[in-house]
Amino acid sequence: MDKAKALPSYLLQRYQGWKATGYAENQTWYRRLAAEGQRPRAMVISCCDSRVHVTSIFGADQGEFFIHRNIANLVPPYEPDGKQHGTSAAVEYAVNALKVAHLIVLGHSSCGGVAGCIQMCKGNAPELENQDSFVGRWMDLLRPKYETVEKVEDAAEQQLLLERQAVLTSLENLMTFPWIKEKVEDGTLSLHGLWTDIGEGSLEYYDAKAKTFEPV
Incomplete structure (x- = not known):
């Protein structure tokens, strides 16, 4: 090279x-x-967005978090098809090799990936519809959730709701991995969904019983 x-x-x-x-x-x-x-207790799956600084948010030192970042903090479903799956590989290593006790999905405000998904679903981003668009095909993971926010007229509210749906999509897909499902059910691994407002510095968690995001 x-x-x-x-x-x-x-x-x-x-x-x-x-x-x-x-x-x-x-x-x-x-x-x-x-x-x-390394012996991290938690894995954090967050967005590539440069404004989301996981270690700063939690005041973490080196060695505390196993961190994986991708567009819109998405986790694909379990698909052992022989292809290359960077996110799934990171999750497998964290859970099966490092034995982390917590899997945290961290979404955030003003997410460009989520905004792109909205525009793609509205038909306003033909470049993302191209089969050679890596971003577009990645955002196909979130596309089914668009129907849950499609009728929301306020653009900011629609964006916020789909950002939270991105977190839930990842949590749902994590449970399709058999070795994650087994560890969650036997209590050796816990899943957590978070969303942070970049400008306000606020943090919300997903309350599975109430089925809403609540302030921490």
Whole structure:
């Protein structure tokens, strides 16, 4: 590969700053993580959105969370078809190899993936309908939920509701994995659905009994 280039100078400067301060002050902890391996108690599946910073939200240190990020925090259903499934592979490793006790799906406000799904379902994003659109085919996972918000006239409310449906879609699909279903039912693994408002810094959780999202 002859096209790769050196880091931009601003990233190099930030790395050097971290190595001289953050790493230097905690090098014993980093070396312990390297020597003993990781033992995260939870896996967080969140959106790629750069504004969603999982470790900051929960004040987590290195080694606490096993994190997987993708467009709109979606988990596909269990499909052992021999194809490459990055999200499913991450979930399998977290549950079966790392033995995490909690699987957390974190959705968020102003999600571009969800907005794209809405536009695609309305027929306003033909580029996402193309079979060579990776984003479009990924958002097909959420497309069936559009009918639950289709008649909502307020655009902001429609967006919010579908963002929450994205979280629920992932929780439902997680339960199609037989080894997840088994661990949830025997109490060794718990599923959690969260939604955060980026601007307000608020956090809501899905209450399965009330079937609504409630403030934490």
